[in-house]
Amino acid sequence: MNRLHQLAINDEGFVFDPTTGESFTTNPTGLTILQGLRAQKSPSQIVEDLCADFEVQPEDAERDINDFIDVLRTHKLI
Amino acid sequence: MAEIYVGISGINAVDNPGPGVGVARSLHEDPDLKVHVVGLAYDTQEPGIYMDWVINKAFIMPYPSADAEAYLQRLHYIKHSYGLDVVLPCLDAELPFFTKYQHEIAALGIRTFLPTLDQFNLRGKDRLADIAEAIQVSIPPTKVVTSLAELHRAVERIGLPVMVKGAFYKAYKAYTYQEAVAHYHKLVAEWGYPVIVQGMVFGEEMNVVAVGDGQGELLGQVGIKKMWITSLGKIWTGVTIKNERMRDVTANFIRRYRWKGPLEMECMVDGDTVYLIEINPRFPAWSYFATGVGVNLPANIIRKIYQLPLPATFDYDPGKLYIRYTDELVTDMQMFQKITTQGEN
Structure with missing residues (x-):
């Protein structure tokens, strides 16, 4: 199973990985991206979500998504 | 059912705590068991002796490694003067004695739930490579030297x-x-001898407490990650986890070797790779953590011994937190005097 789907995430951005016991916190932008990835949304759909929820341009949102995905890879969550 | 008198050692709840107090608390918390805990202590100042709400009665024991006959006689005395139906030894140093003299202890009318001597010797660190191969887990580069x-x-x-x-x-x-x-x-x-030289491996340190029934089945297992440890490396806070690979390793070991009794698996986990570091053939000091999340392993042992129904599930939730804290007890000298002079409180 995709590790992302195993994560316990609350509304405040607290993330717990039950496989490793690691916990993380993320800001609202990261939370939106995480929820989008877990819902198997495409990057362009997540860009739309970010632009709708935050005052951000699509190119900035796309960069945020790529950066965040790198962070998830670093933690072996994807 | 009649009250069961269970002897528990390792009631030294100090900065390097023994498992005994947690095991005793677990037994008291099973609503279907009527357990009377008999503390087996090696020093008159072991805190468990004074915790009479957990340890109902305590006896000072001789060191089993020094004089096996004296230890057996002491068990016989406790059995007949007070009552002793089962012993759950909780200390490393006792286990060679208890595994070796299981039949003699049984002949006293005292039950145990332990691995055989062969099984016990299996988990020596010099045998880790054989075990790792048999249960398909990695170990750090290891050499046995003499x-x-x-x-x-x-x-x-x-x-x-x-x-x-x-x-x-x-x-x-x-x-x-x-x-x-x-x-x-x-x-x-x-x-x-021998001494084991092991390479360092990196990853997250994770542990499992489990009990095998001696026929290859689990009587429960709980995995944890230590979040905060003391300078002695003892857990102070921890969290329950469900790492499928580590759970499989534990179940494989218990199935493959028909392990009987409690054990603690110490592993390092790096992504999908699980390194087996050590197998301790006893309850760890943090055993009450498992009870707290609904897997009462000491009680399951007593239930198995007395053929009582086992819980329908051994499942638990990941993400439960364990926090150890210190407490103080103030009492008068009477109990200390009594256990010092009479060897029992």
Whole structure:
């Protein structure tokens, strides 16, 4: 199973990985991206979500998504 | 049902706590068991002796490694003067005695729930490579050495830093060859040969407490990650986890070797790779954590011994937190005087 789907995430951005016991916190932008990835949304759909929820341009949102995905890879969550 | 008198050792709830108090608390918390806990202590100042709401009665014991006959006689005395139906030994140093003398203890009318001597010897660190292969888990690069020349070759081959370990107890980290030699001499003096040299592996340290029924089945297992440890390496806070790979390793070990009794698996987990570091053939000091999340392993042992129904599930939730805290007890000298002069409180 995709590790992302195993994560316990609350509304405040607290993330717990039950496989490793690691916990993380993320800001609202990261939370939106995480929820989008877990819902198997495409990057362009997540860009739309970010632009709708935050005052951000699509190119900035796309960069945020790529950066965040790198962070998830670093933690072996994807 | 009649009250069951259960002897529990390791009631030394100090900065390097024994498992006994947690095991005793677990037994008291099973609503279907009527357990009377008999504390088996080795020092008159073990805190459990004074915790009469957990340890109902305590006796000072001789050291089992020093005089097996005296220990058996002491068990016989407790059985007949007070009552002793089951013993759950909780300390490393007792286990060779209890595994070796299981039949003699049974002949006293006292039950145990322990691995056989062969099973017990299996988990020596010098046998870890065989076990790892059998249950399909990785171990750090490991060499078993019995001389300084072998130590030198092992350190050269594995590369610094290394862990230098006794076959059953103690482990030290060495950053230089000189440190490795010093640890080697210390281990040989205290525990004898062989000494194990192990390469360092990186990842998250994760542990499992489990009980095998002796027929290859689990009586429950709980996995944890230690979040905060003391300077002695003892858990202070931790969290329950469900790492499927580590759970499989534990179940494979219990199935493959038909392990009977409690055990603690110490692992390092790096992504999908699980390194088996050590198997301790007893409850860890944090056993009450499992009880707190609904898997009462000590009670399951008593239920199995007395053929009582086991819980329908051994499941638990990941993400439950364990926080150890200190407490104080103030009492008068009476109990201390009594246990000092009479050997029981």
